Amino acid sequence: MIHPDTSLKFLNPLIGSGIFATQFIPKGTLTYVKDSLEIDLSPNQYLLNNEVMRQIIDKYSYINEKGHYIISWDQAKHINHSCEPNTISTGYGFELAIRDIQPGEEITDDYGLFNLEQGFSCACGSPSCRKKILPEDLDMLQDYWDKKILPALINISRVPQPLMKFMDETSLREIEDYLNGSLPYKSVSHLRFRKNEKMHEL
Numbered sequence: 001m002i003h004p005d006t007s008l009k010f011l012n013p014l015i016g017s018g019i020f021a022t023q024f025i026p027k028g029t030l031t032y033v034k035d036s037l038e039i040d041l042s043p044n045q046y047l048l049n050n051e052v053m054r055q056i057i058d059k060y061s062y063i064n065e066k067g068h069y070i071i072s073w074d075q076a077k078h079i080n081h082s083c084e085p086n087t088i089s090t091g092y093g094f095e096l097a098i099r100d101i102q103p104g105e106e107i108t109d110d111y112g113l114f115n116l117e118q119g120f121s122c123a124c125g126s127p128s129c130r131k132k133i134l135p136e137d138l139d140m141l142q143d144y145w146d147k148k149i150l151p152a153l154i155n156i157s158r159v160p161q162p163l164m165k166f167m168d169e170t171s172l173r174e175i176e177d178y179l180n181g182s183l184p185y186k187s188v189s190h191l192r193f194r195k196n197e198k199m200h201e202l
C-alpha cells in the first residue's frame with residue numbers, strides 16, 4: 001500500500017504513468033508497506049502464468065527476499081525508478097522517504113533493490129545516473145543505500161506515519177526493537193534473494 005498523499009499521473013507513452021506527492025511528505029515517512037492484500041506469487045506460481053501474463057508480472061512486481069513476486073493491489077506498482085530516488089526499500093520491507101518530498105514531486109525508488117532478474121538501461125536524468133541498473137547492484141551498493149536510509153530512519157517516530165497500521169507484525173516488531181535499541185539495524189542486504197539457499201522453501 002502506498003502513502004495516501006499520492007496520486008497517479010500519466011507522464012508520456014514511453015514511461016507511462018508515475019506517482020506524485022499531493023502533500024508534503026517529510027523525511028522518515030513510510031511511503032510503502034507490504035500489506036495483507038498485496039499479491040504474492042511464489043516462483044512456481046509465477047511459472048504457471050503464460051508468457052503474456054509473465055510480462056505483466058515482470059513489469060509491475062518486485063521480487064522480495066524469498067524470491068516471491070509482489071504486485072501491489074493499489075497504485076504503488078506505478079512508482080518509477082530513479083538513480084537518485086527520494087524513497088528507498090529498506091531491509092524491513094517497507095519503503096522510506098530518505099528526504100523531504102514536496103507536493104507535486106514524483107515519488108521514485110531504486111529498482112536496484114528489487115532482485116532484478118536482468119539489468120536494464122536507465123535514462124532517469126539524475127546527475128549520478130548509473131546508465132545500467134544491474135542485478136548485482138544490490139550487493140555492490142548496499143552500504144551506499146544503508147547510509148541513505150539511516151539518517152531518515154531516526155525520524156520514523158517523529159513524523160506522521162499513516163501506513164504504520166498496515167505493516168505486518170514481524171516488521172513492526174523489528175523496527176520497534178531497532179528504535180528502542182534492542183536490535184541492530186537491518187541492512188538492505190536482507191532484501192537479497194539468494195536462490196540456492198532458499199530453493200527448499202519454495
Ligand SMILES: [Zn+2]
Binds near residue numbers: 083126
Ligand atoms: Zn538512472
